[in-house]
Amino acid sequence: MIAIIADDHPLFRVALSQALQTILGPSAELFQAHSMAQLWPLLRTNPDTQLILLDLKLPDAEGFAGLTALRTEYPDISVLMVSAIEDPAVIKQALQLGAAAYLPKSAPLEVLSDAVAAVLNGDRWLPAELQTAVAQAKDLIDQDFASRLEQLTPQQFRVLKMIADGLLNKQIAYEMNVQETTVKQHVSAILRKLEVNNRTLAGILFEKLKLPDNL
Secondary structure, eight states, X not given: OEEEEEOSOHHHHHHHHHHHHHHHOTTOEEEEEXXXXXXXXXXXXXXXXXXXXXXXXXXXXXXXXXXXXXXXHOTTSEEXXXXXXXXXXXXXXXXXXXXXXXXXXXXXXXXXHHHHHHHHTTOXXXXXXXXXXXHHSOOSSOHHHHHHHTTSOHHHHHHHXXXXXXXXXXXXXXXXXXXXXXXXXXXXXXXXXXXXXXXXHHHHHHHTTSOOTTO
């Protein structure tokens, strides 16, 4: 099988890679990425990837936006979050947005085996000591919004991100190498699916995917 570890800390990435190789066996192909920008090309050249270990705070992940983009673009790939953040509300939100498991970086690497086994078996996984707190945690993002986000196509999610970044339709068309009329069609579909009246409101909703400033 093919797995990718996306984390910006080299030493932790190497330790995680060594542990994962032991768990999956010598035949498993493991790749490493230090950013979302490096992760996307790896996924394009390795379409049979089955598992991604993703650090929630990658510098260019923009909080939950990186996870949401992955789930939109590659819904069949399991994403196991590995993060230093242990806030129950953050963990709950990651699971609600499609993460298959959440492993705190403070957990022993041996626990990784349980998480990987559960994920590859198609199950959700959390450390036992966090399950109650996560279940009782508040929602950071409205569940209706989360479900509406799931309706967006990969192209529409990219357009939404650029709308949030303040790009005009002409600029988005240039970035995506498409006609401006195509962008307008995407924008119309995004507004309809998110149930908002204008692109400003759509951009404000996207901002909710970013992590709180105190984390």
